[in-house]
Amino acid sequence: MACILIVDDSPTEMQKLVLILEKHGHQVLKADNGADGVALAKQEQPDVVVMDIVMPGLNGFQATRQLTKIPATAHIPVIIVTSKDQETDRVWGERQGAKAYLTKPIAEQTLIETLAALQVKS
DSSP states (O other), rough: OEEEEEEOOOOHHHHHHHHHHHHTTEEEEEEESSHHHHHHHHOOOSSSEESSSSOOSSSHHHHHHHHHHHHTTTTTTTEEEEEEHHHHHHHHHHTTTTEEEESSOOOOOHHHHHHHHHOEEE
């Protein structure tokens, strides 16, 4: 069972992601903004972070950049899950250090396969 941190300001998206991940046996941590997500990742050291982009304050690109640059969290893979589906957004997400970039609405199988590809334990 992996510990997965979800960072998303949408209660609806958060619930959907929680249901998918818990169904597959993962422990879930939750943050509803980028700053809290970075702080929680430092504190709890999850196996992976599922990150939204459009959030108030510290957005997902900024939070991903922080997580991938801070030595304490640089080893934690970040999967961006967002409604922003332009190629420029995808490239920018990868440049911030994201290991995967998925668009909403997220298919359960796609998320689980992405976790498996990143060798996140289940």
